[in-house]
Amino acid sequence: MTPEFVVGFARQAIEMTLVIALPMLAVGMVVGIFISILQAATQIQEMTLTMVPKIVAIFVALLLAFPWIMDKMITYTTNLFLNLPNYIR
Template sequence: MNEVDALDLVREALWTIIISSSPAVGAAMIVGITIALFQALTQVQEMTLTFIPKILAIFLALIASGTFVGAQIASFTELVYDKIEHGF
């Protein structure tokens, strides 16, 4: 294994992490912006108001995108095992 192969594997790992985490992060971001807008409009400045809606949104996003995330991780795992089996 040389540097190019190692960097390619790290690049694929980072891309898999970004793709797999994007549904949960996107849901949390949308809910966070919505709650922040609600707080700005009503001038309710409660710090703990965002936690429960964000947790629920992340949980629902993970349930909805579970097969997609699992497929991405399985694809990366197959790539790694294929590289191990056939050599770098």
């Protein structure tokens, strides 16, 4: 294993993690911005008003994106295990 291979392998794992987390992060950001605009317009500064909708929206996004996430994880893991003999060399 060369240092370039290890860095590339770590980079691929980090990219996969970011791609998998992207749907939930995007939904949380959009809901957070919407709630912030709503709070600024109505001058209601309640902390539960920001947290509860974000938690619910992220949970719904996770449920909707779960099949896609599992497909990405299974593909990544399958490729990892199939290429394991090549990595050991």
